[in-house]
Amino acid sequence: xxxAAVMAAVPSSSPAxxxxxxxxxxxxxxxxxxxxxxxxxxxxxxxxxxxxxxxxKSLGLxxxxxxxxxxxxxVESIGLxxxxxxxxxxxxxxxxxxxxxxxxxxxVRKAKNRYSWIGFGGVPMALRExxxxxxxxxxxxxxxxxxxxxxxxxxxxxxxxxxxxADGDTESEKLSQPVDNPSDNKPGAPRCRLRSDHRKEKSLGLxxxxFVKLFLTMEVDTISLDEAAKLLLGEGHAENSMRTKxxxxxxxxxVLSSLxxxxxxxxxxxxxxxxxxxxxxxxxxxxxxVTIAVPPPGKTISNKRAFGTELxxxxxxxxxxxxxxxxxxxxxxxxxxxxxxxxxSVQKQLxxxxxxxxxxxxxxxxxxxxxxxxxxxxxxxDNVQNWESLAASFRPQYQNQALGDLFAHYVEAWKSWYxxxxxxxxxxxxxxxxxxxxxxx
DNA sequence: ACATCCCGCCATGCA
DNA sequence: TGCATGGCGGGATGT
Numbered sequence: 001x002x003x004a005a006v007m008a009a010v011p012s013s014s015p016a017x018x019x020x021x022x023x024x025x026x027x028x029x030x031x032x033x034x035x036x037x038x039x040x041x042x043x044x045x046x047x048x049x050x051x052x053x054x055x056x057k058s059l060g061l062x063x064x065x066x067x068x069x070x071x072x073x074x075v076e077s078i079g080l081x082x083x084x085x086x087x088x089x090x091x092x093x094x095x096x097x098x099x100x101x102x103x104x105x106x107x108v109r110k111a112k113n114r115y116s117w118i119g120f121g122g123v124p125m126a127l128r129e130x131x132x133x134x135x136x137x138x139x140x141x142x143x144x145x146x147x148x149x150x151x152x153x154x155x156x157x158x159x160x161x162x163x164x165x166a167d168g169d170t171e172s173e174k175l176s177q178p179v180d181n182p183s184d185n186k187p188g189a190p191r192c193r194l195r196s197d198h199r200k201e202k203s204l205g206l207x208x209x210x211f212v213k214l215f216l217t218m219e220v221d222t223i224s225l226d227e228a229a230k231l232l233l234g235e236g237h238a239e240n241s242m243r244t245k246x247x248x249x250x251x252x253x254x255v256l257s258s259l260x261x262x263x264x265x266x267x268x269x270x271x272x273x274x275x276x277x278x279x280x281x282x283x284x285x286x287x288x289x290v291t292i293a294v295p296p297p298g299k300t301i302s303n304k305r306a307f308g309t310e311l312x313x314x315x316x317x318x319x320x321x322x323x324x325x326x327x328x329x330x331x332x333x334x335x336x337x338x339x340x341x342x343x344x345s346v347q348k349q350l351x352x353x354x355x356x357x358x359x360x361x362x363x364x365x366x367x368x369x370x371x372x373x374x375x376x377x378x379x380x381x382d383n384v385q386n387w388e389s390l391a392a393s394f395r396p397q398y399q400n401q402a403l404g405d406l407f408a409h410y411v412e413a414w415k416s417w418y419x420x421x422x423x424x425x426x427x428x429x430x431x432x433x434x435x436x437x438x439x440x441x
Numbered sequence: 442a443c444a445t446c447c448c449g450c451c452a453t454g455c456a
Numbered sequence: 457t458g459c460a461t462g463g464c465g466g467g468a469t470g471t
Contacts, residue, residue: 054468059446090448092448095460095462096462
Protein backbone atom coordinates (compact mmCIF):
# COMPACT_ATOMS: atom_id res chain seq x y z
CA UNK A 1 0.00 0.00 0.00
CA UNK A 2 1.15 3.50 -0.65
CA UNK A 3 2.44 5.48 2.27
CA ALA A 4 0.45 8.42 3.52
CA ALA A 5 3.07 10.72 2.11
CA VAL A 6 2.63 9.24 -1.30
CA MET A 7 -1.12 9.53 -1.02
CA ALA A 8 -0.77 13.12 0.01
CA ALA A 9 1.36 13.81 -2.99
CA VAL A 10 -1.04 12.24 -5.41
CA PRO A 11 -4.52 13.72 -5.14
CA SER A 12 -7.18 11.20 -5.81
CA SER A 13 -9.85 11.75 -8.40
CA SER A 14 -11.63 8.48 -8.45
CA PRO A 15 -15.32 8.26 -9.42
CA ALA A 16 -16.10 7.58 -5.80
CA UNK A 17 -14.48 10.81 -4.82
CA UNK A 18 -16.45 12.65 -7.44
CA UNK A 19 -19.59 11.23 -5.92
CA UNK A 20 -18.50 12.40 -2.50
CA UNK A 21 -18.04 15.89 -3.78
CA UNK A 22 -21.66 16.03 -4.79
CA UNK A 23 -22.77 15.41 -1.26
CA UNK A 24 -20.09 17.36 0.45
CA UNK A 25 -20.39 21.06 0.27
CA UNK A 26 -18.29 22.50 -2.50
CA UNK A 27 -17.28 25.34 -0.26
CA UNK A 28 -15.23 23.16 2.06
CA UNK A 29 -11.62 23.45 1.02
CA UNK A 30 -9.13 20.67 1.13
CA UNK A 31 -6.33 21.05 3.56
CA UNK A 32 -3.23 21.33 1.46
CA UNK A 33 -0.44 18.91 2.02
CA UNK A 34 3.23 19.50 1.88
CA UNK A 35 4.48 20.06 -1.59
CA UNK A 36 7.35 18.20 -3.14
CA UNK A 37 7.92 15.43 -0.66
CA UNK A 38 11.32 13.83 -0.73
CA UNK A 39 11.28 10.09 -0.31
CA UNK A 40 13.84 7.92 1.34
CA UNK A 41 13.94 4.27 2.11
CA UNK A 42 11.74 3.68 5.12
CA UNK A 43 10.56 0.79 7.22
CA UNK A 44 10.15 -2.41 5.30
CA UNK A 45 11.93 -1.02 2.31
CA UNK A 46 9.08 1.36 1.61
CA UNK A 47 9.41 4.92 0.58
CA UNK A 48 9.04 7.51 3.25
CA UNK A 49 9.03 11.26 3.19
CA UNK A 50 12.48 12.49 4.08
CA UNK A 51 11.00 15.30 6.15
CA UNK A 52 8.89 12.79 8.00
CA UNK A 53 7.77 13.78 11.43
CA UNK A 54 5.39 11.63 13.36
CA UNK A 55 3.93 14.69 15.01
CA UNK A 56 2.65 15.87 11.69
CA LYS A 57 0.87 12.61 11.34
CA SER A 58 -0.62 12.41 14.77
CA LEU A 59 -4.21 11.43 15.25
CA GLY A 60 -4.74 14.52 17.33
CA LEU A 61 -3.60 16.82 14.59
CA UNK A 62 -5.61 14.87 12.08
CA UNK A 63 -8.63 15.21 14.30
CA UNK A 64 -8.13 18.94 14.55
CA UNK A 65 -7.91 19.15 10.81
CA UNK A 66 -10.95 16.98 10.44
CA UNK A 67 -12.95 19.22 12.72
CA UNK A 68 -11.62 22.33 11.03
CA UNK A 69 -12.80 20.96 7.74
CA UNK A 70 -16.22 19.81 8.71
CA UNK A 71 -17.34 21.83 11.68
CA UNK A 72 -19.41 24.23 9.64
CA UNK A 73 -23.08 24.78 9.49
CA UNK A 74 -23.29 23.90 5.82
CA VAL A 75 -21.78 20.46 6.27
CA GLU A 76 -24.21 17.69 6.82
CA SER A 77 -22.81 14.61 5.20
CA ILE A 78 -19.25 13.43 5.31
CA GLY A 79 -17.83 10.80 3.03
CA LEU A 80 -14.89 8.85 4.34
CA UNK A 81 -13.16 8.83 0.99
CA UNK A 82 -13.67 12.52 0.72
CA UNK A 83 -12.27 13.11 4.18
CA UNK A 84 -9.27 10.91 3.54
CA UNK A 85 -8.54 12.68 0.29
CA UNK A 86 -8.94 16.17 1.70
CA UNK A 87 -6.85 15.43 4.72
CA UNK A 88 -4.27 13.53 2.77
CA UNK A 89 -4.34 10.45 4.94
CA UNK A 90 -5.22 6.86 4.52
CA UNK A 91 -8.77 5.83 5.02
CA UNK A 92 -7.73 3.70 7.95
CA UNK A 93 -6.89 6.82 9.95
CA UNK A 94 -10.25 8.33 9.18
CA UNK A 95 -11.88 5.31 10.77
CA UNK A 96 -9.98 6.00 13.94
CA UNK A 97 -11.11 9.60 14.01
CA UNK A 98 -14.75 9.04 13.19
CA UNK A 99 -15.04 6.23 15.69
CA UNK A 100 -13.93 8.49 18.49
CA UNK A 101 -15.99 11.42 17.28
CA UNK A 102 -19.03 9.25 16.95
CA UNK A 103 -18.62 7.87 20.43
CA UNK A 104 -18.88 11.37 21.89
CA UNK A 105 -21.79 12.41 19.73
CA UNK A 106 -20.08 14.64 17.20
CA UNK A 107 -20.79 12.35 14.29
CA VAL A 108 -23.43 9.83 13.49
CA ARG A 109 -22.96 7.06 11.05
CA LYS A 110 -25.53 7.26 8.32
CA ALA A 111 -24.52 4.56 5.93
CA LYS A 112 -21.57 2.75 4.55
CA ASN A 113 -18.86 5.28 3.98
CA ARG A 114 -21.03 8.11 5.17
CA TYR A 115 -21.41 10.02 8.39
CA SER A 116 -23.60 12.91 9.44
CA TRP A 117 -22.01 15.84 11.10
CA ILE A 118 -23.79 16.61 14.34
CA GLY A 119 -21.19 18.93 15.73
CA PHE A 120 -20.26 19.75 19.27
CA GLY A 121 -23.89 20.37 20.03
CA GLY A 122 -24.28 16.63 20.12
CA VAL A 123 -21.67 16.20 22.81
CA PRO A 124 -23.73 17.28 25.83
CA MET A 125 -26.40 14.72 25.19
CA ALA A 126 -23.90 11.99 24.46
CA LEU A 127 -21.96 12.71 27.63
CA ARG A 128 -25.08 12.96 29.70
CA GLU A 129 -26.17 9.59 28.47
CA UNK A 130 -22.72 8.14 29.02
CA UNK A 131 -22.66 9.43 32.54
CA UNK A 132 -26.10 8.10 33.24
CA UNK A 133 -25.09 4.71 31.95
CA UNK A 134 -21.92 4.75 33.95
CA UNK A 135 -23.75 5.67 37.13
CA UNK A 136 -26.32 3.00 36.55
CA UNK A 137 -23.60 0.45 36.04
CA UNK A 138 -21.95 1.58 39.22
CA UNK A 139 -25.11 1.39 41.24
CA UNK A 140 -26.14 -1.91 39.76
CA UNK A 141 -29.34 -0.60 38.22
CA UNK A 142 -30.65 -2.01 34.99
CA UNK A 143 -28.73 -0.45 32.13
CA UNK A 144 -30.44 1.92 29.78
CA UNK A 145 -31.68 0.43 26.54
CA UNK A 146 -29.19 0.66 23.74
CA UNK A 147 -30.60 2.38 20.72
CA UNK A 148 -27.31 3.15 19.04
CA UNK A 149 -26.92 0.92 16.00
CA UNK A 150 -23.23 1.54 15.64
CA UNK A 151 -20.55 -0.41 17.37
CA UNK A 152 -19.76 2.46 19.63
CA UNK A 153 -22.47 1.79 22.15
CA UNK A 154 -22.68 -1.90 21.70
CA UNK A 155 -22.34 -4.40 24.42
CA UNK A 156 -18.93 -4.83 25.82
CA UNK A 157 -19.58 -7.68 28.13
CA UNK A 158 -17.72 -10.82 27.42
CA UNK A 159 -18.81 -13.82 25.53
CA UNK A 160 -19.75 -17.20 26.70
CA UNK A 161 -18.70 -18.90 23.55
CA UNK A 162 -15.19 -20.13 23.10
CA UNK A 163 -13.29 -17.39 21.44
CA UNK A 164 -9.86 -18.81 21.85
CA UNK A 165 -8.78 -16.30 24.41
CA ALA A 166 -5.32 -17.47 25.16
CA ASP A 167 -4.26 -14.84 27.63
CA GLY A 168 -7.46 -14.89 29.59
CA ASP A 169 -7.93 -11.18 29.57
CA THR A 170 -11.48 -11.41 28.33
CA GLU A 171 -12.56 -12.74 31.65
CA SER A 172 -10.98 -9.90 33.47
CA GLU A 173 -12.57 -7.49 31.04
CA LYS A 174 -15.90 -8.94 31.92
CA LEU A 175 -15.25 -8.05 35.50
CA SER A 176 -13.81 -4.66 34.90
CA GLN A 177 -15.39 -2.95 31.99
CA PRO A 178 -18.61 -1.09 32.40
CA VAL A 179 -21.38 -2.86 30.61
CA ASP A 180 -24.15 -1.49 28.50
CA ASN A 181 -25.83 -4.64 27.43
CA PRO A 182 -29.41 -4.82 28.66
CA SER A 183 -29.08 -8.54 29.02
CA ASP A 184 -26.53 -8.11 31.73
CA ASN A 185 -27.52 -8.91 35.23
CA LYS A 186 -30.44 -10.81 33.85
CA PRO A 187 -29.67 -14.47 34.23
CA GLY A 188 -32.71 -15.51 32.29
CA ALA A 189 -31.98 -13.35 29.31
CA PRO A 190 -30.54 -14.94 26.21
CA ARG A 191 -26.81 -14.54 26.06
CA CYS A 192 -26.03 -15.94 22.68
CA ARG A 193 -23.00 -14.03 21.55
CA LEU A 194 -21.74 -13.38 18.10
CA ARG A 195 -18.14 -13.17 17.07
CA SER A 196 -18.90 -9.65 15.96
CA ASP A 197 -19.75 -8.75 19.53
CA HIS A 198 -16.33 -9.84 20.60
CA ARG A 199 -14.85 -7.58 17.99
CA LYS A 200 -17.07 -4.67 18.84
CA GLU A 201 -16.27 -4.97 22.49
CA LYS A 202 -12.74 -3.99 21.65
CA SER A 203 -13.66 -1.22 19.29
CA LEU A 204 -12.05 2.14 19.55
CA GLY A 205 -15.42 3.79 19.90
CA LEU A 206 -16.48 1.69 22.81
CA UNK A 207 -13.11 2.03 24.44
CA UNK A 208 -13.47 5.78 24.05
CA UNK A 209 -16.77 5.71 25.81
CA UNK A 210 -15.47 3.59 28.62
CA PHE A 211 -12.49 5.85 28.95
CA VAL A 212 -14.76 8.88 29.16
CA LYS A 213 -16.94 7.07 31.66
CA LEU A 214 -13.94 6.79 33.92
CA PHE A 215 -13.68 10.55 33.99
CA LEU A 216 -17.39 11.01 34.43
CA THR A 217 -17.61 8.77 37.43
CA MET A 218 -14.26 8.56 39.12
CA GLU A 219 -13.41 10.49 42.22
CA VAL A 220 -9.90 11.50 41.24
CA ASP A 221 -9.17 14.38 38.91
CA THR A 222 -6.63 12.74 36.69
CA ILE A 223 -5.79 9.30 35.46
CA SER A 224 -2.82 7.86 33.68
CA LEU A 225 -3.27 5.64 30.71
CA ASP A 226 -1.75 2.74 32.57
CA GLU A 227 -4.29 3.17 35.32
CA ALA A 228 -7.08 3.53 32.81
CA ALA A 229 -5.98 0.40 31.01
CA LYS A 230 -5.95 -1.50 34.27
CA LEU A 231 -9.40 -0.27 35.16
CA LEU A 232 -10.78 -1.08 31.75
CA LEU A 233 -8.99 -4.36 31.39
CA GLY A 234 -8.79 -5.60 34.92
CA GLU A 235 -5.89 -6.97 36.82
CA GLY A 236 -4.21 -10.19 35.96
CA HIS A 237 -4.29 -9.86 32.21
CA ALA A 238 -1.47 -10.61 29.87
CA GLU A 239 1.09 -7.89 29.45
CA ASN A 240 0.48 -7.87 25.72
CA SER A 241 -3.17 -7.03 26.20
CA MET A 242 -2.20 -4.22 28.45
CA ARG A 243 0.26 -2.85 25.97
CA THR A 244 -2.31 -2.99 23.21
CA LYS A 245 -4.92 -1.33 25.39
CA UNK A 246 -2.53 1.43 26.33
CA UNK A 247 -1.70 1.96 22.66
CA UNK A 248 -5.37 2.45 21.93
CA UNK A 249 -5.76 4.73 24.88
CA UNK A 250 -2.94 6.85 23.54
CA UNK A 251 -4.83 7.10 20.27
CA UNK A 252 -8.04 8.05 22.03
CA UNK A 253 -6.37 10.44 24.42
CA UNK A 254 -4.74 12.29 21.57
CA VAL A 255 -8.04 12.73 19.80
CA LEU A 256 -9.88 13.76 22.94
CA SER A 257 -7.04 16.07 23.77
CA SER A 258 -7.24 17.72 20.40
CA LEU A 259 -10.92 18.26 21.06
CA UNK A 260 -10.08 19.84 24.40
CA UNK A 261 -12.06 17.23 26.23
CA UNK A 262 -9.03 16.23 28.21
CA UNK A 263 -5.67 17.71 28.97
CA UNK A 264 -2.38 15.95 29.30
CA UNK A 265 -0.49 16.90 32.41
CA UNK A 266 2.90 15.85 33.67
CA UNK A 267 2.83 14.36 37.10
CA UNK A 268 5.62 15.73 39.24
CA UNK A 269 6.28 12.40 40.88
CA UNK A 270 6.24 10.27 37.77
CA UNK A 271 7.61 10.23 34.29
CA UNK A 272 4.28 9.11 32.97
CA UNK A 273 1.75 11.81 32.22
CA UNK A 274 -1.82 11.74 33.30
CA UNK A 275 -4.96 13.02 31.67
CA UNK A 276 -7.41 15.40 33.19
CA UNK A 277 -11.00 15.83 32.14
CA UNK A 278 -11.80 19.34 30.94
CA UNK A 279 -15.39 18.93 29.91
CA UNK A 280 -18.35 19.29 32.23
CA UNK A 281 -18.50 16.01 34.03
CA UNK A 282 -19.87 16.39 37.49
CA UNK A 283 -16.57 17.58 38.82
CA UNK A 284 -16.35 20.64 41.04
CA UNK A 285 -18.30 23.33 39.33
CA UNK A 286 -18.96 26.98 39.77
CA UNK A 287 -22.41 28.04 40.85
CA UNK A 288 -23.65 28.23 37.31
CA UNK A 289 -22.75 24.67 36.59
CA VAL A 290 -19.65 25.27 34.55
CA THR A 291 -16.59 23.20 35.26
CA ILE A 292 -13.36 25.07 35.50
CA ALA A 293 -10.33 22.91 35.13
CA VAL A 294 -7.56 24.20 37.30
CA PRO A 295 -4.39 22.18 37.64
CA PRO A 296 -3.31 21.42 41.17
CA PRO A 297 -0.86 24.17 42.03
CA GLY A 298 2.74 23.20 41.59
CA LYS A 299 1.89 19.58 41.15
CA THR A 300 1.46 19.26 37.45
CA ILE A 301 2.59 20.88 34.27
CA SER A 302 0.31 21.01 31.31
CA ASN A 303 1.67 18.87 28.60
CA LYS A 304 -1.04 19.44 26.11
CA ARG A 305 -0.10 19.33 22.52
CA ALA A 306 -0.94 22.36 20.52
CA PHE A 307 -3.43 20.56 18.34
CA GLY A 308 -5.07 22.65 15.72
CA THR A 309 -2.27 25.11 15.54
CA GLU A 310 -0.96 23.83 12.26
CA LEU A 311 -3.97 23.24 10.20
CA UNK A 312 -2.10 22.65 7.03
CA UNK A 313 0.43 20.07 8.17
CA UNK A 314 2.98 22.17 6.40
CA UNK A 315 5.13 23.41 9.21
CA UNK A 316 7.86 20.96 10.04
CA UNK A 317 8.63 22.39 13.46
CA UNK A 318 5.58 21.56 15.42
CA UNK A 319 6.95 21.47 18.89
CA UNK A 320 7.40 24.29 21.37
CA UNK A 321 4.71 26.42 19.90
CA UNK A 322 3.78 29.77 21.25
CA UNK A 323 0.99 29.17 23.68
CA UNK A 324 -0.99 32.09 22.32
CA UNK A 325 -1.48 30.50 18.95
CA UNK A 326 -3.97 27.84 19.98
CA UNK A 327 -6.09 30.47 21.65
CA UNK A 328 -6.31 32.37 18.44
CA UNK A 329 -7.55 29.45 16.48
CA UNK A 330 -9.78 28.11 19.19
CA UNK A 331 -12.07 31.05 19.18
CA UNK A 332 -12.87 30.66 15.54
CA UNK A 333 -13.93 27.13 16.12
CA UNK A 334 -16.00 28.20 19.02
CA UNK A 335 -17.97 30.50 16.80
CA UNK A 336 -18.78 27.93 14.20
CA UNK A 337 -19.41 25.38 16.82
CA UNK A 338 -21.75 27.56 18.77
CA UNK A 339 -23.57 28.36 15.61
CA UNK A 340 -24.10 24.67 15.19
CA UNK A 341 -25.15 24.32 18.77
CA UNK A 342 -27.68 27.04 18.54
CA UNK A 343 -29.36 25.38 15.65
CA UNK A 344 -29.17 21.89 17.03
CA SER A 345 -29.05 21.92 20.77
CA VAL A 346 -31.03 24.98 21.54
CA GLN A 347 -33.81 23.73 19.37
CA LYS A 348 -33.67 20.15 20.49
CA GLN A 349 -32.56 20.42 24.08
CA LEU A 350 -34.00 23.70 25.12
CA UNK A 351 -36.12 22.08 27.71
CA UNK A 352 -33.13 20.31 29.23
CA UNK A 353 -30.86 23.28 29.15
CA UNK A 354 -27.82 23.47 26.99
CA UNK A 355 -24.49 25.13 26.84
CA UNK A 356 -22.32 22.47 25.31
CA UNK A 357 -20.98 24.54 22.50
CA UNK A 358 -19.24 26.88 24.85
CA UNK A 359 -17.05 24.19 26.21
CA UNK A 360 -15.87 21.84 23.54
CA UNK A 361 -13.82 22.07 20.42
CA UNK A 362 -10.23 22.31 19.39
CA UNK A 363 -10.44 26.03 18.92
CA UNK A 364 -12.14 26.91 22.10
CA UNK A 365 -10.11 29.56 23.88
CA UNK A 366 -8.75 28.23 27.12
CA UNK A 367 -9.81 31.29 29.03
CA UNK A 368 -13.17 31.66 27.42
CA UNK A 369 -15.08 29.67 29.95
CA UNK A 370 -13.45 31.58 32.73
CA UNK A 371 -14.42 34.70 30.98
CA UNK A 372 -17.98 33.53 30.74
CA UNK A 373 -17.98 33.14 34.47
CA UNK A 374 -16.44 36.47 35.12
CA UNK A 375 -18.87 38.20 32.88
CA UNK A 376 -21.78 35.99 33.60
CA UNK A 377 -23.90 38.64 35.26
CA UNK A 378 -23.03 41.58 33.14
CA UNK A 379 -25.60 41.04 30.46
CA UNK A 380 -25.54 40.21 26.83
CA UNK A 381 -24.20 43.46 25.58
CA ASP A 382 -20.96 42.99 27.42
CA ASN A 383 -20.73 39.40 26.29
CA VAL A 384 -21.24 40.30 22.70
CA GLN A 385 -18.60 42.93 22.91
CA ASN A 386 -16.19 40.65 24.69
CA TRP A 387 -16.57 37.82 22.25
CA GLU A 388 -16.36 40.10 19.30
CA SER A 389 -13.31 41.85 20.62
CA LEU A 390 -11.77 38.48 21.36
CA ALA A 391 -12.57 37.35 17.86
CA ALA A 392 -10.98 40.45 16.47
CA SER A 393 -7.89 40.38 18.60
CA PHE A 394 -7.33 36.66 18.18
CA ARG A 395 -7.65 36.55 14.43
CA PRO A 396 -5.03 34.04 13.37
CA GLN A 397 -2.71 34.83 10.56
CA TYR A 398 -3.19 31.81 8.41
CA GLN A 399 -0.70 31.43 5.65
CA ASN A 400 -3.12 29.43 3.66
CA GLN A 401 -5.82 31.10 1.60
CA ALA A 402 -8.35 28.35 1.99
CA LEU A 403 -7.97 28.37 5.73
CA GLY A 404 -8.14 32.11 5.78
CA ASP A 405 -11.46 31.83 4.02
CA LEU A 406 -12.53 29.20 6.47
CA PHE A 407 -11.66 31.50 9.32
CA ALA A 408 -13.53 34.36 7.73
CA HIS A 409 -16.52 32.10 7.41
CA TYR A 410 -16.38 31.29 11.10
CA VAL A 411 -16.15 34.92 12.06
CA GLU A 412 -19.09 35.90 9.90
CA ALA A 413 -21.14 32.96 11.10
CA TRP A 414 -20.24 33.76 14.65
CA LYS A 415 -21.23 37.38 14.38
CA SER A 416 -24.57 36.67 12.78
CA TRP A 417 -25.27 33.85 15.15
CA TYR A 418 -24.41 35.75 18.27
CA UNK A 419 -26.79 38.58 17.60
CA UNK A 420 -29.47 35.96 17.04
CA UNK A 421 -28.49 34.08 20.12
CA UNK A 422 -28.34 37.14 22.30
CA UNK A 423 -31.96 37.80 21.49
CA UNK A 424 -32.98 34.20 21.78
CA UNK A 425 -31.14 33.72 25.02
CA UNK A 426 -32.84 36.62 26.73
CA UNK A 427 -36.14 35.17 25.60
CA UNK A 428 -35.16 31.78 26.98
CA UNK A 429 -34.19 33.29 30.26
CA UNK A 430 -37.52 34.98 30.45
CA UNK A 431 -39.22 31.67 29.82
CA UNK A 432 -37.11 29.51 32.05
CA UNK A 433 -35.97 31.95 34.66
CA UNK A 434 -32.39 30.76 34.52
CA UNK A 435 -29.32 31.28 32.43
CA UNK A 436 -29.96 28.58 29.92
CA UNK A 437 -26.60 28.67 28.30
CA UNK A 438 -24.86 27.87 31.52
CA UNK A 439 -27.10 25.01 32.43
CA UNK A 440 -25.73 21.71 31.35
CA UNK A 441 -25.09 18.21 32.57
C1' DA B 442 15.99 3.32 27.96
C1' DC B 443 11.60 4.00 27.83
C1' DA B 444 7.34 6.44 26.37
C1' DT B 445 4.64 7.43 22.56
C1' DC B 446 1.83 6.13 18.82
C1' DC B 447 2.07 5.77 13.49
C1' DC B 448 1.48 2.49 10.16
C1' DG B 449 -0.44 -1.00 7.59
C1' DC B 450 -1.38 -6.07 7.76
C1' DC B 451 -5.03 -8.85 7.73
C1' DA B 452 -9.35 -10.70 10.07
C1' DT B 453 -14.13 -9.93 9.96
C1' DG B 454 -18.64 -8.74 8.24
C1' DC B 455 -21.63 -7.69 4.69
C1' DA B 456 -23.73 -7.03 0.11
C1' DT C 457 -15.96 -12.44 -4.09
C1' DG C 458 -14.89 -7.90 -3.37
C1' DC C 459 -15.17 -4.12 -0.53
C1' DA C 460 -15.73 -1.62 3.97
C1' DT C 461 -14.38 -1.73 8.46
C1' DG C 462 -11.24 -1.66 12.16
C1' DG C 463 -8.42 -4.71 15.74
C1' DC C 464 -4.01 -5.25 16.48
C1' DG C 465 0.94 -5.08 17.43
C1' DG C 466 5.60 -4.18 15.21
C1' DG C 467 8.68 -1.00 15.36
C1' DA C 468 9.90 3.96 14.27
C1' DT C 469 10.16 8.29 16.52
C1' DG C 470 10.33 11.34 20.53
C1' DT C 471 12.01 12.51 25.18
